Amino acid sequence: AQSVSQHNHHVILSEAASLELGCNYSYGGTVNLFWYVQYPGQHLQLLLKYFSGDPLVKGIKGFEAEFIKSKFSFNLRKPSVQWSDTAEYFCAVKGDYKLSFGAGTTVTVRA
Amino acid sequence: DSGVTQTPKHLITATGQRVTLRCSPRSGDLSVYWYQQSLDQGLQFLIQYYNGEERAKGNILERFSAQQFPDLHSELNLSSLELGDSALYFCASIRPGLFKQYFGPGTRLTVT
Numbered sequence: 001a002q003s004v005s006q007h008n009h010h011v012i013l014s015e016a017a018s019l020e021l022g023c024n025y026s027y028g029g030t031v032n033l034f035w036y037v038q039y040p041g042q043h044l045q046l047l048l049k050y051f052s053g054d055p056l057v058k059g060i061k062g063f064e065a066e067f068i069k070s071k072f073s074f075n076l077r078k079p080s081v082q083w084s085d086t087a088e089y090f091c092a093v094k095g096d097y098k099l100s101f102g103a104g105t106t107v108t109v110r111a
Numbered sequence: 112d113s114g115v116t117q118t119p120k121h122l123i124t125a126t127g128q129r130v131t132l133r134c135s136p137r138s139g140d141l142s143v144y145w146y147q148q149s150l151d152q153g154l155q156f157l158i159q160y161y162n163g164e165e166r167a168k169g170n171i172l173e174r175f176s177a178q179q180f181p182d183l184h185s186e187l188n189l190s191s192l193e194l195g196d197s198a199l200y201f202c203a204s205i206r207p208g209l210f211k212q213y214f215g216p217g218t219r220l221t222v223t
Binding site: 092 | 144146148153154156159167169199201203211212214217219
């Protein structure tokens with residue numbers, strides 16, 4: 001069965017710190033991978049996606065993610081966070097017919 | 112299990128038809144979001160309801176409408192269906208004052 005696991009429930013950082021959020025999935029076939037961000041009170045927005053090609057994907061707002069097929073991972077990174085990056089982050093995996101979400105990671109950036 | 116339920120799981124219908132998708136939020140959650148996931152695209156935000164009232168609108172077609180009932184369940188109505196409406200439709204709910212959305216399992220709509 002297809003599933004997504006996000007390792008961190010809540011991450012607290014200071015501004016300018018680096019961020020890395022883990023995402024692992026289980027699925028035997030070809031996948032599309034997504035990271036979404038949800039700012040307080042808002043709907044989900046797409047940060048970046050991977051379908052094929054270069055496994056290092058650059059998204060909006062300085063985020064990037066690396067697809068490591070051998071590890072079934074798609075970790076999200078940002079070298080220097082800002083207070084405005086305080087949000088909920090979701091990893092999602094799309095197999096043939098289904099889209100699965102991780103439980104989400106709350107990121108709190110302290111000024 | 113997120114606590115958000117969606118029915119039906121799968122729906123196959125013909126072009127021109129009308130369907131209703133249902134979402135029941137987690138107990139205590141007042142807000143419901145609807146999203147569409149089609150082909151290889153990311154989620155598209157459609158509409159949000161909060162305690163029965165429309166709160167925000169995204170890329171929702173005029174052929175689509177939604178409402179949230181007094182018991183807080185929500186329905187997404189899709190009419191004059193076209194082949195391009197084939198997609199996964201998700202709803203998510205959120206509790207006032209809390210951060211995180213909880214997603215339902217989705218309804219897979221196939222228009223033939």
